[in-house]
Amino acid sequence: MWRLLLSAIALSLACRAQAAEQTVDLATGEWPPYVSQQLPEQGVFAEIVREAFRRAGYQARMSFQSWPQTELLTKSGKAAAAFPYRPTPEREKDFDFSVPLMHSTSYLFYHKPHLPNPPQQFQSLDELRSYRIAIQLGYWYLPLFQRHRLNTLMTSDETNALRQLYLGHLDLVPMVLERGLYQIHHVFPGREKEFSYISTPLDKETALALMFSRSYPQAAKIREDFGRALAQMEKDGSLKAIYQRHFPEATPPR
CATH class of the missing domain: 3.40.190.10 (Periplasmic binding protein-like II)
Structure with a gap:
């Protein structure tokens, strides 16, 4: 009896150890x-x-x-x-x-009602100088936009940038693709289809x-x-x- 009991305990401990591993x-x-x-x-x-x-x-x-x-x-x-x-x-x-x-890759998002004919692609950022583009301090794209002398507007964060985009105060907002889609869904639930992004990526x-x-x-x-x-x-x-x-x-x- 004791041998059976000890064997059962040993088997149980072995199974637990295997599961823990x-x-x-x-x-x-x-x-x-x-x-x-x-x-x-x-x-x-x-x-x-x-x-x-x-x-x-x-x-x-x-x-x-x-x-x-x-x-x-x-x-x-x-x-x-x-x-x-x-x-x-x-x-x-x-x-x-x-x-x-x-x-992860960053793209330029826009609000369709305020920008019905956006550039679907671009070869150089120089082509975007006529657009008002959001920026935030500390982001990687700041020196890039400065080199191409883009028309930028400082925003406090991505949520504020999207709201300015929705109001027509901005034309383009740079964001990592999935992050942009997530933010649009949470800031403007039910209005996601009003937003899109230019297919040319900003970075590799x-x-x-x-x-x-x-x-x-x-x-x-x-x-x-x-x-x-x-x-x-x-x-x-x-x-x-x-x-x-x-x-x-x-x-x-x-």
């Missing part, structure tokens, strides 16, 4: 619409990450932190990875990166990936398993399907 700790923060505790499935990036780990045989346990804390947890090995992060030479000194899950695609720890147990194996599952998702179309479910207006999909 399949849990992977991840760190992230608030960056809607990519990831947020307030969004369905916690955002498009969180849904992709969770599904890829599920396919790889892991249960993703996500912790929402400040962005400096996510990096600290990952570097110290308390989290297997943090997301979403852009690979940079500085970060690659301390971390390993997955293949990109998505790419920037990769968004998982930033993996080098100290977390079996980090290299976890990263490889994740990469294989992500490749499978791209091959069978589920990666594209998740993206389009979150951003049906976005074309072309990333």
Whole structure:
């Protein structure tokens, strides 16, 4: 009897240990619409990450932190990875990166009633000098717009810029595609179709990936398993399907 009981306990402990080994700790923060505790499935990036780990045989346990804390947890090995992060030479000194899950690109948004005939494409920003374009302090495009001597108007944030666009006080507002679609939906619910964006991107695609720890147990194996599952998702179309479910207006999909 005791032998059977001990065997059952040992088997139970082994099963629990095996289950624990399949849990992977991840760190992230608030960056809607990519990831947020307030969004369905916690955002498009969180849904992709969770599904890829599920396919790889892991249960993703996500912790929402400040962005400096996510990096600290990952570097110290308390989290297997943090997301979403852009690979940079500085970060690659301390971390390993997955293949990109998505790419971010900025576009110029406009309000159709006030700009019924926008330039659908442009070869140079010089072609946009006749348009009133929103800017915000600290954004990457400021020196670019200055070099091309564009007609810019300082706005406090993207929400204010969109409101000025809606009132006809501005012609164009630069925003990352998914961020722009998200902001329009929340600032002007029901009026999303009144807005669009010029198809020529302002910048090159920037990769968004998982930033993996080098100290977390079996980090290299976890990263490889994740990469294989992500490749499978791209091959069978589920990666594209998740993206389009979150951003049906976005074309072309990333």
